[in-house]
Amino acid sequence: MKLPEPPPVRAVMSSDGLKLATYEWGDPDAPTVIVVHGFASSAILNFMRTGWTRDLTRAGFHVIGVDQRGHGASDKPHDPALYNLDRLVQDILNVLDTYLIDETHYVGYSLGARVGWQVAIDAPERITRAVLGGIPDGQPLTRFRTDQALDFLDTGAPVTDRITNAYLTMASAMPNNDLRALVALVRGIRGGPEPSPAQAPSQPILFATGTEDAIIERSQRLAHAASRGHFFAIPDRHHFNAPTSRHFRDAAIEWLVEAG
Secondary structure: OOOOOOOOEEEEEEEOOEEEEEEEEEOOOEEEEEEEOOOOOHHHHHHHOOHHHHHHHHOOOEEEEEOOOOOOOOOOOOHHHHOHEEEEEEEEHHHHOOOOOOOEEEEEEEEHHHHHHHHHOOOOOOEEEEEEEEEOOOOOOOOOOOHHHHHHHHHHOOOOOOHHHHHHHHHHHOOOOOHHHHHHHHHHOOOOOOOEEOOOOOEEEEEEEOOOOOHHHHHHHHHOOOEEEEEEEEOOOOOOOOOHHHHHHHHHHHHHHHHO
16 A cells, blocks of 8 residues: 655754754644654654554644654754753744744654653643653663764674664664764753653643553653643553554544543
């Protein structure tokens, strides 16, 4: 079966001069959902190819997809300083401003969920309701060994850490990925604010993590700490394949439709 073509890229400029690739589906007059992908993925791979944008538009939503800096068709600088969390959050706000969207629902997975958590805290008036998938408390990507990844890129040295090797293997298989940019992102996002049960967003949030994902208990802690948080266990999914789950997609859309 031939896959549908992605919509044309609409470039949005970041506050520091980078080009961010964005995409649009559905009726612009309908309620908006912004979808933000995970590490080493893209809006098209995480949300279009897996059926999210199709089902969201069928449910009556206008959907905006974003390729985060360092990903997809967006610019991919190699300077870790250009990937701190404040910049990633501001990128989302710049996209909303460019599309003239005052408030939106938010769907994010993994890195996209991490950014969404902070957007919901920093700009609560912009995010009305959210779905945050595959997000633990604490620092993101803590088990990614940037030293081994850089040695691999510089010298071809083998990556012996299992988690780091899994991330690099996955990233290498995705079209248009720049491994140096992705390693720079991991280095740049560390040390900033982190999701904590002590400071949770106040919006209604559906947290979702795969039953086979090692972070599930840490994700549940965030859900229990959020005053309007709920948790959905994605059956038989680990961290890398959870976005493909129809159960996850259906639960997320039901959660968003509840907002009216």
